[in-house]
Amino acid sequence: MFSTHYKLERKSIGLALGIMLVASIGGLVEIAPLFTIDETVEAAPDMRTYTPLELAGRNIYIREGCYACHSQMIRTLQDDVERYGPYSLAVESKYDHPMLWGSKRTGPDLARLGGKYSDAWQVAHLINPRDVVPESVMPAYGWLARNRLRTDDLGKHLATQRTVGVPYTDAQIANAEADALAQANPDGDGVDGLTERYGKATNVRSFDGDKQVVTEMDALVAYLQILGKLTDAAHKPAPATAEASTK
Amino acid sequence: MVSELTVAERERAMGITGLLALCGMIMAIGGSNDPLGVHGFIVLLFAVAMLFVVASGYFAPEPPESRLQSYYDSPTKAGIVIAMVWAVFGMFIGDWVAWLLAYPELTFDAAWASFGRLRPVHTTGVIFAFGGNALIATSFHVMQRTSRARMPDQFSPWFVLMGYNLFCILAISGYFIGITQSKEYAEPEWYADVWLVIVWVTYFILYIRTLMRRKEPHIYVANWYYLAFILVVAILHIVNGLAVPVSFLSAKSYSLFSGVQDAMTQWWYGHNAVAFFLTAGFLGMLYYYLPKRAERPIYSYRMSIVGFWGITFFYMWAGSHHLHFTALPQWVQTLGMTFSLTLLVPSWIAAANALLTLNGAWDKVRDDATLRFMMIAAVFYGLSTFEGSFMAIRAVNSLSHYTDWTVGHVHAGALGWVAMIIFGAFYATVPSLWKRKRMYSPALVEVHFWLALAGTLVYVFAMWNSGIIQGLMWRTYTESGTLAYSFTDTLVAMHPYYIARAVGGLLFLLGAIVGCYNIWMTIRHDAEAPRATGQETPLPAAPAPSLQPAE
Amino acid sequence: MIFDHHTLVGFAKSVGLFYLIGLSLAALAYALWPSNRERFDRAAKAILEDSEDTPCL
Numbered sequence: 132m133f134s135t136h137y138k139l140e141r142k143s144i145g146l147a148l149g150i151m152l153v154a155s156i157g158g159l160v161e162i163a164p165l166f167t168i169d170e171t172v173e174a175a176p177d178m179r180t181y182t183p184l185e186l187a188g189r190n191i192y193i194r195e196g197c198y199a200c201h202s203q204m205i206r207t208l209q210d211d212v213e214r215y216g217p218y219s220l221a222v223e224s225k226y227d228h229p230m231l232w233g234s235k236r237t238g239p240d241l242a243r244l245g246g247k248y249s250d251a252w253q254v255a256h257l258i259n260p261r262d263v264v265p266e267s268v269m270p271a272y273g274w275l276a277r278n279r280l281r282t283d284d285l286g287k288h289l290a291t292q293r294t295v296g297v298p299y300t301d302a303q304i305a306n307a308e309a310d311a312l313a314q315a316n317p318d319g320d321g322v323d324g325l326t327e328r329y330g331k332a333t334n335v336r337s338f339d340g341d342k343q344v345v346t347e348m349d350a351l352v353a354y355l356q357i358l359g360k361l362t363d364a365a366h367k368p369a370p371a372t373a374e375a376s377t378k
Numbered sequence: 379m380v381s382e383l384t385v386a387e388r389e390r391a392m393g394i395t396g397l398l399a400l401c402g403m404i405m406a407i408g409g410s411n412d413p414l415g416v417h418g419f420i421v422l423l424f425a426v427a428m429l430f431v432v433a434s435g436y437f438a439p440e441p442p443e444s445r446l447q448s449y450y451d452s453p454t455k456a457g458i459v460i461a462m463v464w465a466v467f468g469m470f471i472g473d474w475v476a477w478l479l480a481y482p483e484l485t486f487d488a489a490w491a492s493f494g495r496l497r498p499v500h501t502t503g504v505i506f507a508f509g510g511n512a513l514i515a516t517s518f519h520v521m522q523r524t525s526r527a528r529m530p531d532q533f534s535p536w537f538v539l540m541g542y543n544l545f546c547i548l549a550i551s552g553y554f555i556g557i558t559q560s561k562e563y564a565e566p567e568w569y570a571d572v573w574l575v576i577v578w579v580t581y582f583i584l585y586i587r588t589l590m591r592r593k594e595p596h597i598y599v600a601n602w603y604y605l606a607f608i609l610v611v612a613i614l615h616i617v618n619g620l621a622v623p624v625s626f627l628s629a630k631s632y633s634l635f636s637g638v639q640d641a642m643t644q645w646w647y648g649h650n651a652v653a654f655f656l657t658a659g660f661l662g663m664l665y666y667y668l669p670k671r672a673e674r675p676i677y678s679y680r681m682s683i684v685g686f687w688g689i690t691f692f693y694m695w696a697g698s699h700h701l702h703f704t705a706l707p708q709w710v711q712t713l714g715m716t717f718s719l720t721l722l723v724p725s726w727i728a729a730a731n732a733l734l735t736l737n738g739a740w741d742k743v744r745d746d747a748t749l750r751f752m753m754i755a756a757v758f759y760g761l762s763t764f765e766g767s768f769m770a771i772r773a774v775n776s777l778s779h780y781t782d783w784t785v786g787h788v789h790a791g792a793l794g795w796v797a798m799i800i801f802g803a804f805y806a807t808v809p810s811l812w813k814r815k816r817m818y819s820p821a822l823v824e825v826h827f828w829l830a831l832a833g834t835l836v837y838v839f840a841m842w843n844s845g846i847i848q849g850l851m852w853r854t855y856t857e858s859g860t861l862a863y864s865f866t867d868t869l870v871a872m873h874p875y876y877i878a879r880a881v882g883g884l885l886f887l888l889g890a891i892v893g894c895y896n897i898w899m900t901i902r903h904d905a906e907a908p909r910a911t912g913q914e915t916p917l918p919a920a921p922a923p924s925l926q927p928a929e
Numbered sequence: 930m931i932f933d934h935h936t937l938v939g940f941a942k943s944v945g946l947f948y949l950i951g952l953s954l955a956a957l958a959y960a961l962w963p964s965n966r967e968r969f970d971r972a973a974k975a976i977l978e979d980s981e982d983t984p985c986l
Contacts, residue, residue, distance in 0.1 A: 143589040143597060147582075147605060150690055153952065154610045154654075157694025158617070158646055160945045161713060164937040165642050165706075190630070194556040196494025206703035208776055210853040213861055221705035224637035229561055232641050232704065236780035237479065239865045261482070266866040268482045268876075270492040284412075284624065288632075291624045295632050524976055596972045666976065675973035680960040683969075687956035691949065709938060 175222045175364040180297055181357070182329050183285045183311040184345075188354025190288075191347050192231070195272065202233030203242040203358065216243035217365040226297045226361070238269055243359035250338045253352045275348040276339060282308045303328050315349040316342050379452050380435025382445070387533040391432045394537065399425035405569070408627040413557050417548055417569070417629065424544050441532075449522045453535035455811055457515025458804055459901075460543060461508055462894045465797075468503025469887040471496055476880035480873060490554040498553045498565045504792065505563065505656065507546040512800040513659040514539055514581070517604045519807060520666045521585060524601055525592030534584045541577035545570055557629045561644050563651050564618050568631040571619040575612070582608050599682045603662030606690055610654040618647035638706055645700035653693035656791065657759075660799050661689075661728055664759075667803040668732055668752045672742060677734035681727050688724025692717055699770035702779060711772070718770030722763060729760030747820070747827040751802030754831060758794025762787060777849040782872070786841025793834040793886055801826065801893060808897055818899035822892055829889030836882030844875035 181189060192198070205211050205218045212218050219242050224230045233240075248256075252263060257275060260267035285307035293299045303310070306324060313321030317335050326333050338352035359365070380388060402425055406418025475496050477484050485491045518535055522528060529535055549566040552558060558565040566574070585608060589597060621631040635643050669676045676682055698706060698714030733756050736743055743753050765787050769778050778784060805823055809816050817823055851871060854862040959965065 140590050142595075143586055146597060146602065147586065147609060150602075150606045150609050151613065153687070153691045154606070154694055155613060156948065157691055158613075158650075160941045160948075161695050161698065161710065162639075162642055162646055164934060164941055165639050165710070167934040167937055193558060193560040195489070195492065196497055196553075196558065196560075198560055199494055199497045199562075202780055204704050206776070206779075208703055208853075210855075210861060211703075214852070214865075219705050221638045224641075224705070226636060228636045228640070229559065229633035229644070230637050230640040231560065232701075234562060234700065234780070235784065264866060266869045268479050268869060270478070270482060270485070270494065271487070272492070273487055274489050284628065287624050287628070288630070291622050291632050294622050295634055296636065594972070594975060596968050598972050598976060669973070670976060673977060675970075675977060679969040679973040683960040684956055687952065691952055695945075709942070713941075 173220050173222045173364055175220075175362040178222065178225070178362040178364070179330055180226055180292075180299060180303075181361075182314055182325070182333060182353070183282075183289060183303075183307040184280075184314040184350050185354045185357050186288060186292070187280060187282070187285060187311060188347075188350035188352070189231075191275070191351045192354060197241075198231045198233050200233075200235060200237035200269070201239065201241045202236050203240065204232040205240055205242050211240070215240045216359065220365050222364055223359070223362060226292075228292065228295050228297065238267075241355070241358055245356045245358040245360040250336065250352055250356065251340065253355055254339050254348060257348065257351065272351075275351055276346055278347040280311070280345045280347050280350050282311045282345065285311050300328070311350075312345055314353060315339075315345045318342065379456075380432055381438035382441050382450075382452060383432075383435075383532045383536075385436075385440055387531065388432055388436050390533055391536070392429060392436070395425045395429040395432065399429060401425075405627075409629070412628050413552075413555055414569075414627060414629040416555055417552065417557070420547060420551055421544070424547065428540060446528060448528065449519075450529045450532060450535065451519065451522075451811055453539050454515045454519045454807075457511050457518070457539050458808065458811070458897070460539075461511035461515060461800070462804070462890070462897060464503060464507035464511060464546070465890045466887070466894055468500055468508050469883070469890055471503055472500040473880060473883040473887050475500055476876070476883045480876040480880055489556065495553050495556065498558060499550050501563060502546070502549050502553070502565065504797075505651075506549065507543075509656065509660075509796055509800070510542060510546070511539070512804070513604075513607065513655075513663070514542060516663050516667075516803050516807070517585070517659070519811075520600050520604065520662065521588045524598035524666065525588055525594070527588060527591035527593060529584065530587040530591060534580055538577055538581045538584060541573070541580070545574045545577060548573070552629075559619075559621065559631065559633065561618060561633070561647070563648055564615070564644070567629050568619070568621050568623045569629070571615065571621075575616060578608065578612050578615070582612065598666075599676075599679065599686065600662040600666040602683075602686050603658045603665065606686070607654050607659035607662065610650065610658070610690075614647045614650050614654070618643055641701060641704070642698065642706060642710065646694075646697040649697035649700060650693055652791070653689065653696075656796050657693075657725075658689060660755075660796055661685075663799055663803050664728075664732055664752065664756065667799075667806050668749075668756070669735055671746070671749045671752065671802070671806045672736055672739040674735055674739055677731050677737070681731045685724045685727035685731065688727065689721075692721045692724060696721055696770065699775065702772050702775040715770050715772055715775075718767050722767045725763035725767075726760060729756050729763070732756035732759075747823040748802055748805040748817075750827055751798050751805065751830075754827075755795050755798035755802060758790055758798065758834070762791040762795060765790065777853070778845060781845040781849045782841045782875070783845025783849065786838050786845055789841065790834070790838045793830070793837060797886075797890075798830060798834075801830065804893070804897065808900055812901050814900055814903065818896050818903050822896040826889045826892045826896070829885050829892065833882045833884070833886030833889060836885065837879055838882075840875045840878035840882060844872040844879075847871055847875075 203219070205215045207218045224232070254276070256263045257272045259271045259273070260269040286304050289299045289304045289307045293304065306328065309321050310325045310328065313319050313325045314333065314335050315337055317337065322335050325335065334353060334356055337349070338356070339346055339348040383391065399422055402418050402420070402422030404418070406415050406422055409415040409418055475493055478493050478496070489495065518529065545566070548570040552566060552570065557567050559567055585605060589601060620634040622634060623631040633640055665676060665682055695717035696714050698710045699718045702711050702715070733753070736753055743749050768774055769783070769787060805817055808814075848868045848871070851863045851868045856862045
């Protein structure tokens, strides 16, 4: 009696172990090599990290589910490249935790959106997309201009980013909140510190046109304006020509 | 229902809900200036409500020993009702967002009501809340029947069911208030993920403990599929969910992986969630309820085993077909494409096995809408797995990817296969669970069937059209070699299909509402009162009046 | 890292392939093994034998 029970136990647990083993090997073999990919990936010494304001904007992009309708991944197809710009390189999203490559283009790809439109256009478009693009089916994001941006915890956000591998310095973490406020206020006295920590090319302006309050709109537009601009790697003389699959 | 628990189990339940309430309180107070606080209140409220339910039945007498002679079906009954409520909720949100794409103004000027937040509410609502509850409910039913053994205790099935629903509530309420990890189909934040792991481990242990009590040496194949669903979903969920929270009192976390690694992990998860959540579990359902309803053994038990191992190891390699022509190394893309094509073999083995089982029972399929639900599910399973393999081919994918074709493909699977097999299984189980002779109205089952089928077809054809049109417009060049259409040109072209899609979704939603009404009336209806309308549905055998020998 | 990218990719492509072929053969052999036939036939029919409400003893 007892021995049969023991055998039965072995069988169900054996089945469970078999399933786990068989299933995990597939994943391991496919994914493991990718963790050594750094050896083969393009180098981009000029790659910079997101400023605290841009990171906050990125988190708003995530919160509002923008990734569900906009990809940030230009494929190596000719029409993709002609429509959106040089195809995306792996290195360009190496600081993206998580990546926002997307899976659907209900709206256009945004990988190289930065600098394509003015801040005023972006703000008007976010407040009511149909004011600037009559055919658009994008939601209106009026509340972004009404909500004050939360900045008190940005230091912690940068510190966490460093834990997962983004090279933020101690100074950047310590000044995260001040830097976020400074980036949206070109007249303030924090601007020098900000550009010293993140580079002269950092966009410093009142993105939503109101210098008094730093809103979620400021953060999101700051993020949109940096898309595709963290490194020039993709614009360097083409490493390989785009695969032409369009006839 | 609390009276079915032993006194010791009632105490355990109170202890655990008390602990949960404490966690909720800590989250609510500690995270008071963070979205986490809202979730703390939800956890607290949920735990207090559960505590109240258990406490109100605490002094009921100990359940009789005779309970051990019968299966424990109360959690299955509750799971079916909960699944149907989630179905209507998730499909309603789905149809709302479908209308939003045709008429973007059909909403409120509020963050919670925007497309980006509603869309994960829809996907989680239908996949995890509706599908997940249906899987849990039917797995409890199937594992006991096929093992001819009662579940080992009364508490753990309730913990699994209620715990899972707390996870669903946290996930869905989180999207409304802006809590999301942005990983598609894995959006809930770190603490909800941790909670799901606890629930899932309990689920697995419960399943194994029940199997260990079985009277048959052989484990029936439906259990293999349910087990694969439970185990592999756990692996996927844990690996893809790896993240570092900003602080333990913050809802926000950052994923451990970035860029290419994150993309590959995400779509390894995403594709295998389709494989093991939306396929393996539901094949388990199919392999029990279809032969049972058709009253014929499965056509080939051997095919079901070959298909099982094929699905378990081929699927794992196919995820990278979601990333064709991206920055992912080409060899991984090719690997994904190859395995997606070979996947067709185990998939079609399962679909063919189901349809061949019906050979000789086609008269039943004609007369019985419940069996017809299962038959159509098998057909759509075959169709959408073929379509999936087709779309994984690089050349096809270059056209279909990022378009509505993908959306159409997913819904051919989700509406045509997953939802249809659930409805079939529910209609087959509900009468016997509640000791009724048959569904309240077989005619309404028929109505539901045609609404569901019409809705699915309208939806899928609309999306095929809009997807292919958009894909072609994106790559059309003028004679002078420039792109012929702007992005907004394609939006205008898709507008009529978006309306058609929303209408298809509405039909499907109406069908689900009819199903809810029918199930509710079956539950409420007096078992004895015979009904005059509708044709006779084949019955599962009447309750056996006397004990039968075990073997 | 002990293994470089190239080795890992090579390993995935070669050993992975043999692993899959081996596993497929094992699954086929198990399913078609003559002595398993009786057990499988029994399992396929067993679920139809008792009604849903049969006591579980």
